[in-house]
Amino acid sequence: MQSWGELLEPSRLTAVVDIGANPIDGDPPYAPMLRAGLCTVVGFEPQPDALAKLHAAAGPNERYLPHAVGDGGEHELKVTWMGGMTSLFEPDVARLSALNEFARYGQVLSRVPVSTTRLDDVADLGPLDLLKIDVQGSELMIFQNGRRTLADAVAVHTEVSFVPLYEGQPMFHEVDAELRAQGFLPHAFAALKKWAIAPAVLDGDIFENHQQVIEADVAYVKDFGRLEELSREQLTHLALLAHHVYASPDLTVRCLVQLVADGHVDGEVVPAYGAAIGRSLTTNGVRSDV
Incomplete structure (x- = not known):
């Protein structure tokens, strides 16, 4: 019996674009797919030191570019004491002072003029299935200037903020x-x-006994109630991402069922997936036991 991945027969590896690829927070969410040779990565990182680290550790399926992705305009990069808070936005000193240690983390050490590139204007980007983005406040700007590129994407993994740490920073809503x-x-x-x-x-x-929500990483996916609108390629890569990155068998199975309904893959893919995860799987009342 073929594995469910073999039955999917993807025409290419899943394509990940990582904006703000600075590896300060450990492995990115797609790391398991990258290690397994199941995806390619095009990363963007404008900070030279971070970019050098990415180049040094890059594997054969990774490519990193120095562009600062934004709205295509001229901006000032605020380089902060804590590298993870470096941003195009000005740190909100008063707000940061209300949180333990954040005023120090957000201290601006230097200001660097940067020219930004719209996501829709990036040449030779290639396909995009998953956009992972962490740019300290510039996410909305990038989404608004990347609508054409994001039209074919099936997932966005983004940081969102509930408390404004920067002046004029767009919030979660x-x-x-x-x-x-x-x-x-x-x-x-x-x-x-x-x-x-x-x-x-x-x-x-100072880091314990706290409840104040600051930020979250949220995974967005194309509307799972409208999967019939997606192409075979989109459904295939959404299924793979749901399984390998988000451990979401329910979303994976819904994509597989749609692929079968559309006549793209053999119906054996669903029981093959159940076997792969070692679970009893039921769809529309039909039970597929392992």
């Missing part, structure tokens, strides 16, 4: 509205970041 307008729906909270409100320090630990 604005990013959510834009992605919904582009045909995406929230699928999963991949990470939720909470922090301690200053000045309380309990038991001598």
Whole structure:
């Protein structure tokens, strides 16, 4: 019996684009696919030190570019004490001071003029199935200037903010509205970041005993209630991403069922998937036991 991946017969590897690929937060969400040789990555990182690290560790399916992706205009990059807070936006000092240690993290060490490139204007980008993005406030700007490129994407993994850490920073509801307008729906909270409100320090630990929600990583996917509108290629890569990146067998199976209904793949793909995950799988009342 062929594996479910073999039955899918993808015409190419899943294509990931990573904007803000600085590896400061550990492995990206697509790392398992990359290690397994199941995806390609085109990454963007304008900070030279971070870009050099990415180049040094890059494998055969990775390509990294120095572009600062944005709205195509001229901006100023605020390089902060904590590299992960470097942004095109000005840190909100008053707001940061209300959170333990954040005022220090957001201290601006240098200001660097940068020319940004619209996502829709990036030459030789190639296909895009998953967009992973973490750019400290510039996400909305990039989505608004990448609508043509994102039209064929099936997933967006983005950081969203609930508390403004930068002046004029777009909040979660604005990013959510834009992605919904582009045909995406929230699928999963991949990470939720909470922090301690200053000045309380309990038991001598400034990072414990806190509940204030600051940011989250949210996975958006093309509307799973409208999968008939997606091409075979889109359905195939959404199924692969749902399984390998988000551990979402329900979304994977829905994509597989749609592929079968559209006549793209053999119906054996669904029981093959059930066998692969070692679970009893039922679709429309038909049980596929392992």
